[in-house]
Every structure is written in C-alpha cells, then in structure tokens.
Amino acid sequence: MSTEVKTKEKVDMDPKYIIKLTVTLFVTCVIVAALLGLVDNVTRDKIAAINWENTVAAMKAVVADPDATTFSDALEDIEAPAAAAAAAGATLDSVYEVQAGGASAGYAIKVVASGSQGNIEMMVGVDGEGAVTGVSIVKNSETAGIGSKVMENQNGVLDQFVGKSAADGTLVVGSNVDAITGATVSSKGVTAGVNAALAAAGAIG
Amino acid sequence: MNLKKQFMDGLLYQNPVLVQVLGMCSTMAITTSFFNGLGMGVAVLIILTLSNVIISLIRKIVPDKIRIAMFIVVIAGFVTMVDLLIQAFLPALATSLGVFIPLIVVNCIILGRAEAFSYKNGVAASFFDGIFQGIGYTLVLLAMCIIREFLGAGTFGGGLLGPGGKGITILPSQFPIGMMTLPVGGFLVLGALIALMQWALNRPKKNKEESK
Numbered sequence: 001m002s003t004e005v006k007t008k009e010k011v012d013m014d015p016k017y018i019i020k021l022t023v024t025l026f027v028t029c030v031i032v033a034a035l036l037g038l039v040d041n042v043t044r045d046k047i048a049a050i051n052w053e054n055t056v057a058a059m060k061a062v063v064a065d066p067d068a069t070t071f072s073d074a075l076e077d078i079e080a081p082a083a084a085a086a087a088a089g090a091t092l093d094s095v096y097e098v099q100a101g102g103a104s105a106g107y108a109i110k111v112v113a114s115g116s117q118g119n120i121e122m123m124v125g126v127d128g129e130g131a132v133t134g135v136s137i138v139k140n141s142e143t144a145g146i147g148s149k150v151m152e153n154q155n156g157v158l159d160q161f162v163g164k165s166a167a168d169g170t171l172v173v174g175s176n177v178d179a180i181t182g183a184t185v186s187s188k189g190v191t192a193g194v195n196a197a198l199a200a201a202g203a204i205g
Numbered sequence: 206m207n208l209k210k211q212f213m214d215g216l217l218y219q220n221p222v223l224v225q226v227l228g229m230c231s232t233m234a235i236t237t238s239f240f241n242g243l244g245m246g247v248a249v250l251i252i253l254t255l256s257n258v259i260i261s262l263i264r265k266i267v268p269d270k271i272r273i274a275m276f277i278v279v280i281a282g283f284v285t286m287v288d289l290l291i292q293a294f295l296p297a298l299a300t301s302l303g304v305f306i307p308l309i310v311v312n313c314i315i316l317g318r319a320e321a322f323s324y325k326n327g328v329a330a331s332f333f334d335g336i337f338q339g340i341g342y343t344l345v346l347l348a349m350c351i352i353r354e355f356l357g358a359g360t361f362g363g364g365l366l367g368p369g370g371k372g373i374t375i376l377p378s379q380f381p382i383g384m385m386t387l388p389v390g391g392f393l394v395l396g397a398l399i400a401l402m403q404w405a406l407n408r409p410k411k412n413k414e415e416s417k
Contacts, residue, residue, distance in 0.1 A: 021271050028263075028275055032282035039286045043293035050296045141303070143387065 054138070055096075055123075059108040062125030062134030063098055071108060072097035081200035085111060088170075090196035093121065095204065106133065109200050113193035116185035117141045120151070124161075124197035131165040134158075135194060147186035154180060157187065161194050166202050171195050208333060215337025221314045222345040222395075223402040228314040232346060233391035235305050238363030238372065242350035243343070244298040248291065248306060250339025252283045253315050254332060257323040259283075261331035264324050276319045277310070284310045314342060345398065352394050357385030 060066040074094040085092035090113040098106045106127040113120045118141040125133035135158045137151045150157050157180055164171060171191050173179045179187035221227045228249075235241045259279050260267075267275050288306045292299045299306065309315065318338055323331035354363050359376030366373050384390050 017268075021268050024266070024268060025271055025274060025278070028278050032278055036282060036285055039289050043289040046293040047289065050293070054296075139300075139303075146383075 055110070058110075058123040058136050058138050059096060059098070059125070061136040062108060062123050063100075063105075064125075064127065064133045065100060068100050069105070070099045072099065075204075078200075078204075081109075081203040084199040084203035085196035088196040088199040089113070089192040092196065092200050095200065098125065098127075104128065107201055107204060109197040110138065111193045111196045111200070113189040113196065115140060115142050115189035116147050116183075117143055120186070120189050120193060122190065122193045124194055126197060126201040129165065130167075130198065130201055131163055132161045132194060132198070135161045135190070137190075142183075142186045147183045149180045150183050150186040150190055158190065164194070164198070166198050211330070211333050212337050215334070215339075215341040216344065217341075217402075218406065219338075220341045220345065220402065221317075221338050222342055223399050224406075225314075225317065226399070227317050228312045228342065229395075231305050231308065231312055232349065232395060233388050235302060236346055236349035236353055236391060236394075237357065237386045238301075238354050239347070239350050239361065239366075240298070240363060241301055242346035244291075244295070244302055245305065246339070246343025246346045248287055248302075249309055249312060249314065249342055250336065252280070252287055252309055253318060253339045253342075254335030255283050256280045256315055257318060257331040257335035258328055260319045261323040261326060261328045267324075272324065273316075273320070276316055276324075280315050280319070281310045314338065348398065349391070349394050353385050353390055357381055357383060357387075357390055 056071060059071050060069065063069050074096055078092060078095050081095060082092040090111045093110040093112050095110075096108045097104055098108055106125065109124045109126060111122060111124060113122065119139075120137060120142065121139040123136050123138055125135075127133050137158075140147075140151045142148050142151050149155075153159065157178065160178060161171070164176075168176060171177050171194055173184065173188050173191050177187070177191050215221075217224075219225060222229075222232055231245060231249075235245045256276075256279050260276060263275070263279075284307060287309075288299075291302075291306060318334060322334045326334070350363075351361065354360055354372065355375060358372065359378060359381035360372030360374050363372035382390075385394070
C-alpha cells in the first residue's frame, strides 16, 4: 500500500505543514467538544434524575420501613468514614442519612467492593444502633450463574447480614458468614462491603 | 456506487464480524441476551453511519498523517453523545450494556470502515456502507444472542419479552448449559458461525470451478 511506504519516509519537517496538522486537529477537537457540551446540556439533568431514582430505590431496599423513610442528599464530609471503609477492605462511595418521621434513623451507605469479575457496587443500610438493616446490590459484573447467585440473594445470602453490627466483630466468610458454593470470591466481596459499611457508620457516629 | 453490492458485502461477503473478524470484544461480551444484542447492534449502526458520513465529508481536508487521530476524535465524539443519550432515554439498556457503550470507541469495525471505506468514498456510499455494515453486525449479534441465550439460559428474547423481561422460557431450568453465557460459550458459538459462513461462501465458488 502506498500510504505505508509514505510513512516510512523521513517525516516532512516543513513548519507550515506541522502548523496545518496542529490547527486541523485542534479545530476538530474544539468542534467535537462544543457538540458534546450541547448534548451534555440536554441530558445532564435527566441522567442525574435517573441516577437519583436508582439510588433511592436501592436505599429503600435496605431500610426497615421503606414507606415511611426519606433520604438526605449525599453527605459531603465523609473523609473519616472513607478512611475507615478503606481499612476494612472496600471503597466508600457515598453516605446518605436515613430519616424516618423527621428524625435520623441511621445511614444508607454505598460502598464499592471488589468481586471476582470487577467491582460490586452495593448499598448497605445501617440503623441508629449500628446494626445492618439490609444489603442490596446496585451494580455488578459477577459471573452469570455463579457469582450472580450472590448478587440475586439466592438462599438469602444477603439477608444473613441483617442485624449484624460492629459488635459481632469483623465478618468473615466461613466463620460467621455463609458463602454460596462456587462463588466464594463474590461472597467475600459482599462481606468486605458490609464490613466497610459498618466501619464507615462507626466513623460517622 | 453499487447499492446491491454494498448490501451483500455488509451482510455476507464482507460481514464485519464473520468475514472481517472485527469487533470481537463486544461480540463476545454482550451477546448473552436478545435485548443486549439488539441495543448494541443499533448503537453501533448509528455511530458507524454518523462517523462514516462525517469522515467522508472531511476526507479531502484531513491531512494524511493525522487521519487516524481525526477519525478517533470524530468517533469518540459520537460515541460519547450516544452514550449520554442512551443513559438519559434508555436507562435499562445503559444498565445492561454498561461499559461496552463507551468501548464502542475502540470497536475496530468503526475505525476499520473509516480507514477502508469512508476515507476513500463519497458521502452517500459511506452512509449506506454504515447502514449495511451495521445491519451485518447486528444480525450476527442477534444470531449469537439467540443461540447463546437458548443454550445457556433456555430462554428467548431476554430483556425484552416474557415475564419481568426475563425472556420466554423454552427449556426447563435444569437443561441449559450455564457455560454458554460465559466468554467460552461466546468463542464456541462464534467459531461455529464463522466456520458456517466460510463454508457457505466458498461452496458456490467450488461448484463453479468444478463445472469448468
């Protein structure tokens, strides 16, 4: 092919040509960036609304009384809980205050734990006494048919965390947490997420 | 411009997946349910057509030395737009395709067609090339989805039809082979499809040669 031969020749160092290349690429990038800005402007609010809806749905799944509960916006100062969560083996994403009847009733804590096929984003509800009220999976890419059993709460594997608190000590698969056969890594990931959420809740209160 | 030839090329003789063997990553990863295949196929079709048209339009002013960089900027721009639009208007699709939408940027079908076709051909021809190659890609994805979903989960139309969008159950749940929804199943099905395609494409040729 002729183009392949061309590229093997000495690069043409004519400054005018280099400037032409730079300007063409620069102008293209500016145009594309402007168009992207336009699309972002149209879709941003809508995406934010959908994300918030999903977050609320995930939070409602982990509190004791979903119908009588409202949620605050994500708390802003989460440095200490984030450090506590990291020490417990998962990344803290965000913390929302759970309000029942106008009073604080614990926290909904979103953490990111690592599973067998990537990250597991999960929501953990923790009540005022520091006990887990529920665990739900927001997003995962665990193996269909194996790790997905954990994600789908088969045999109540996610329900077993309800009622656990920091007083139970670190949760460990095999001693105080039951895993799904064949999905040990996914089970461990979820357990690390719950540990991190409990640690984070402890660091807030 | 030869529409009929372009159409047959896109679907059969130059099928992006089965003959050019492009875009393998997405083909393996997302063909586990019908809805995924359809969504991915249509997303690629739209992006491919748009980028083909734009690249064909600007092909005369793009300096040869930076054409790949220009292609990527154009493609990445369209992919990001489509990604945002899907997130805003088809959230269910965005959830199930996840990272594979942004990864369309590096889907080599699009860069491949930019380099091989739209950089050398007119706007209308490039437009139809995008449509036909996109259809060719979508059809293969759908075929793989249907086979893998049937063998791996025992359902048809997952994500779209049936109770709770889980697909219409055809096989009772003890029969499906879970492995078929894993990447290994994707390789097996794709290998079988490529072999079938090569056999089908070579058959008439052989007959002609023999009859000579």
